[in-house]
């Protein structure tokens with residue numbers, strides 16, 4: 001009898017859209033997808049960041065292009081998608097944090113974070129899923145803060161818990177179309193977004209006390225999860241979260 005074969009982790013011939021792919025976790029996601037053979041389209045607001053990311057990817061022999069855009073701007077997103085062939089993969093890493101005590105949150109801060117992290121993530125998934133006529137994989141870079149609470153993070157947690165909820169509902173709705181929808185939930189990863197948090201000794205002590213493994217996260221820690229969830233290796237995985245939290249939520 002033939003041995004069962006491990007499904008392929010390769011992504012040759014597939015097209016991946018990576019909002020937030022110009023730096024940090026998103027750039028690592030874009031690299032992981034492209035290194036597995038996908039053609040990757042990165043998007044971010046900053047033109048320079050997009051250009052640099054695409055230059056780094058293509059210099060490494062990978063297939064990539066980029067677009068400077070605000071993915072929270074639905075009209076701009078629709079214009080962009082109208083010019084693109086459908087995507088097989090969406091890995092949304094565009095995100096924003098404005099941390100502070102809940103007692104002091106302004107409506108402006110709430111709206112800015114919710115506009116990108118929740119509303120933006122929702123309509124990105126919706127718009128890209130519309131083109132996925134042959135199935136696909138949608139991944140939202142959520143957070144461990146979509147599973148627990150955190151100091152000064154009421155707004156951020158509200159948006160990430162929202163992403164967790166909508167992901168499950170979308171997975172139920174789109175499962176019959178073979179579109180898989182999942183979240184990736186990192187702990188604190190060293191990126192431009194977390195520089196200020198890591199620089200604060202009190203916050204750093206909080207992080208070190210909660211991550212069970214003996215270090216903080218690096219962007220490379222997210223890359224295997226992205227590859228798994230994008231590829232046929234996870235063909236039966238939908239409506240769930242892959243926590244990359246170093247044991248934070250274990251207790």
Ligand SMILES: NC(=O)c1ccc[n+]([C@@H]2O[C@H](COP(=O)([O-])OP(=O)(O)OC[C@H]3O[C@@H](n4cnc5c(N)ncnc54)[C@H](OP(=O)(O)O)[C@@H]3O)[C@@H](O)[C@H]2O)c1
Nearest residue numbers: 020022024025044045046070071094095143188189191193
């Ligand atoms: N770092 C962590 O510890 C950590 C942990 C858990 C979850 N996360 C989540 O992971 C995601 C990425 O975080 P990161 O640490 O990699 O952040 P980052 O280094 O600040 O990168 C954010 C990316 O999103 C882009 N972006 C921001 N606003 C955008 C908009 N309106 N339209 C299009 N692109 C936009 C940024 O480029 P422009 O500024 O040029 O637009 C950049 O490419 C976020 O959703 C974050 O919540 C991060």
